Amino acid sequence: MKKTTYLICVAGIISLFTSCNTFYNYRMFHTEASVLVDSIENLRGKTSIEHKIVENDVITLDIYTNGGEKLIDPNDALSNSGTSAKAPPVPLKYTIYADGCAHLPMIGNVPLKGYSVYQADSIIALKFKPFYTDPYVKVTLLSKRVIVFGPEGGKVIPLDFQDMNLIEVIARYGGITLTGKANNIRVVRGDLKNPDVQLINLGTIDGLRNAYTDMQPGDIVYIEPKRFVFKESLSTVAPLISLTISLLSIFIILKRV
Numbered sequence: 001m002k003k004t005t006y007l008i009c010v011a012g013i014i015s016l017f018t019s020c021n022t023f024y025n026y027r028m029f030h031t032e033a034s035v036l037v038d039s040i041e042n043l044r045g046k047t048s049i050e051h052k053i054v055e056n057d058v059i060t061l062d063i064y065t066n067g068g069e070k071l072i073d074p075n076d077a078l079s080n081s082g083t084s085a086k087a088p089p090v091p092l093k094y095t096i097y098a099d100g101c102a103h104l105p106m107i108g109n110v111p112l113k114g115y116s117v118y119q120a121d122s123i124i125a126l127k128f129k130p131f132y133t134d135p136y137v138k139v140t141l142l143s144k145r146v147i148v149f150g151p152e153g154g155k156v157i158p159l160d161f162q163d164m165n166l167i168e169v170i171a172r173y174g175g176i177t178l179t180g181k182a183n184n185i186r187v188v189r190g191d192l193k194n195p196d197v198q199l200i201n202l203g204t205i206d207g208l209r210n211a212y213t214d215m216q217p218g219d220i221v222y223i224e225p226k227r228f229v230f231k232e233s234l235s236t237v238a239p240l241i242s243l244t245i246s247l248l249s250i251f252i253i254l255k256r257v
Helices: 002-024 039-043 117-128 166-173 205-209 229-256
Strands: 058-064 093-095 101-104 108-111 136-141 145-150 153-158 180-189 196-200 220-225
Touching (some): 108 117, 117 136, 145 166, 153 166, 166 180, 166 220
Antiparallel strands (some): 058 093, 058 136, 101 108, 145 153, 180 196, 180 220
16 A cells, blocks of 8 residues: 555656656747847847848838828819719739739839839839839738737738837737746847847846847747646646546556445
8 A cells, every 4th residue: 555655656756857848848939049140130229120022022002192191181072073982992913023023013023132122112112104104002911920929929010111129029929928938039140040139128128228229021029928836737737637546546446445
């Protein structure tokens, strides 16, 4: 009887330590260095960098005539036509192909790879000049995004603005809750085979000052979750404890019988 109880207790303790190790291994992108330099370190002190259009990017176009009259007067109020407002059409999406061009209606293939959005506006507007009077073109990049992992799972956050920073991205993720560590945030950038990693401490103002927080397309942000080891271990071991008690009860009953 004592030997059986002893073996059951040993099994429970081993299970407890195994569960603790499992929770420890839940962490991602572990590194001891505060900054693994190269691209992140080189960006410190520089002004915001314009996003360049690259292969496989997806764009949409808004085209207006008369220097953008429709943009500021969508209901034709300036022209006194009195037409009622209509629901805006769903914009068509265009992909930047391997040759660096987007195939656009009426004007065909237009090389856009390597240009900023502002430059793409001007290039496409020139192409539409034979067809429209004083065309005004607004290009929107849809494929610039950041991936965030944290206590609430993973989310893809689009970079809707040119110079979105880490604070805005975290806010869109849902913020740092009681289950997340504000003092242990990792930003992974560049080639995933040899990435640059920055450890950021948002728990202090000095940590924020020392961090480079401007986001670049393709960045991965990891907010390390807090581990409630006792609670999580207990929830993992509870089924084993329940099974052990049941087996022990059956063993005692059978022995008495």
